[in-house]
Amino acid sequence: MIVLYNDLVQTLDLNAPFAALADPTRRAILARLCQGEAGVMELAAPFNLSQPAISRHLKVLENAGLITRRVDRTRRPCKVVPEAVDELTSWLSRLRVAMEANYARLDQLLAQPTNDDNNETSRT
Amino acid sequence: MKPLELKLNGDTQVIVTREFAASPEAVFRAHVEPDLIRQWMLGPDGWTMPECVADFRPGGSFRYVWANEEGESFSITGECIACEPFSRLEHIERMHLPDPTPDNHIVTTFDPDGEGTLMTMVMTLPSAEVRSTMLGTGMERGMEVSYQRLEALLG
Numbered sequence: 001m002i003v004l005y006n007d008l009v010q011t012l013d014l015n016a017p018f019a020a021l022a023d024p025t026r027r028a029i030l031a032r033l034c035q036g037e038a039g040v041m042e043l044a045a046p047f048n049l050s051q052p053a054i055s056r057h058l059k060v061l062e063n064a065g066l067i068t069r070r071v072d073r074t075r076r077p078c079k080v081v082p083e084a085v086d087e088l089t090s091w092l093s094r095l096r097v098a099m100e101a102n103y104a105r106l107d108q109l110l111a112q113p114t115n116d117d118n119n120e121t122s123r124t
Numbered sequence: 125m126k127p128l129e130l131k132l133n134g135d136t137q138v139i140v141t142r143e144f145a146a147s148p149e150a151v152f153r154a155h156v157e158p159d160l161i162r163q164w165m166l167g168p169d170g171w172t173m174p175e176c177v178a179d180f181r182p183g184g185s186f187r188y189v190w191a192n193e194e195g196e197s198f199s200i201t202g203e204c205i206a207c208e209p210f211s212r213l214e215h216i217e218r219m220h221l222p223d224p225t226p227d228n229h230i231v232t233t234f235d236p237d238g239e240g241t242l243m244t245m246v247m248t249l250p251s252a253e254v255r256s257t258m259l260g261t262g263m264e265r266g267m268e269v270s271y272q273r274l275e276a277l278l279g
Contacts, residue, residue, distance in 0.1 A: 096130055098167035103128060103142050105164040106154055110146035 017084060020064035025049070026057050030080060033067060037079040135252035140245040148234040151241045152210035155232065156180040166190070180204045180213065198222070210234060226254045 021027050029043055044054045058078055061067045066084045069076045129141045144151045154160045162176040167190060175189035184204045191197040202217030213232040219225045229248040234241050249255040 096128070099128055099130070099140065099142075101167055101169065102165050103144075105166065106151075107144065109154060109160065109164050110144055110150055 017064045017066055017087075020060050020066060023057070023060075026061055029054070029057055030061060030066060030085075033078055033080045034085070037077045039075045039077045043078070132255075133246075136249045136255050138247040138249070138255070140243075140247070142243050143237055144241045144243060145239065146241060147210075148236055148241045149210040151243060152213070152234045155213060156207070161188070175199075180207050180215070182206055186215075186217075226250050 021030065025047060028047065032038060032043060032046070040051050040054050040058065043058070044051050047054065049057075058067065058069070062069060062078075064084075065081060067078045067080050069078045127142075129139075131139050133139050154164065156178060158176045158178045161178060162173040165188065166173055171190045171192045173188055174191050175187065178184075178186035178188075180186065182204055185202065186204070187199060187201045189197060189199040199220045200217050201220065202215050204213070204215045206212065206214040211234055214230070216227050216229050218227050227250060230245060231248075232243065232245045234243055236242075
């Protein structure tokens with residue numbers, strides 16, 4: 001349900017996280033990681049996806065700053081970055097997202113001739 | 125056209141500025157007339173505003189209810205304190221999630237800006253603590269709660 005408007009979000013830090021979470025699989029992965037650290041194998045199992053596919057999703061989440069990965073021998077377990085999730089879920093972020101969407105829509109509305117104008121025009 | 129700017133001011137304020145390519149009258153009307161409000165004040169895609177009642181005369185009240193296809197809904201109610209067409213609006217509002225958030229006092233000004241309008245919205249929260257809580261900073265919160273909020277946010 002997040003729509004990004006490039007001209008609006010350039011100044012905001014939230015572009016990458018919201019884009020990352022536009023994908024349902026990545027949302028589900030993040031949900032799983034909110035319950036605790038997990039490796040690629042554990043993450044791949046419930047999603048019926050190949051490990052490379054999961055790894056690609058993890059890369060997007062990592063680049064967006066939503067998760068971090070550490071090296072543990074041969075594993076690279078992932079965990080969420082609580083601050084990033086908090087930032088996404090904070091009131092200010094919701095406000096930003098809602099406003100970005102709202103004002104882009106208002107721009108469209110203001111660019112249309114008003115109904116009053118139409119009525120005036122049709123009468124004259 | 126400058127993009128949306130959201131910044132913190134002092135301990136209790138959040139200031140939003142946005143430019144529009146339309147007259148102050150048009151932008152102002154879009155903020156007070158229900159037929160216009162419900163066309164744009166919808167938040168992220170997927171939400172509609174099935175209920176939009178607004179009386180922006182001083183002392184008047186308003187109520188916006190949003191709903192999405194998953195059956196979730198939330199609302200904002202508020203009261204108008206002052207209304208100076210087409211330049212200034214002052215009102216109080218709170219969100220119902222469904223518990224009401226603390227009152228947010230909002231002054232919105234619509235200033236001519238070349239061919240367009242510069243809108244400035246100054247939100248004042250009751251205390252630094254409330255703002256800080258609302259901003260999600262300095263607040264310990266379980267991940268599960270965060271995740272539930274995230275899900276609500278992401279729909």
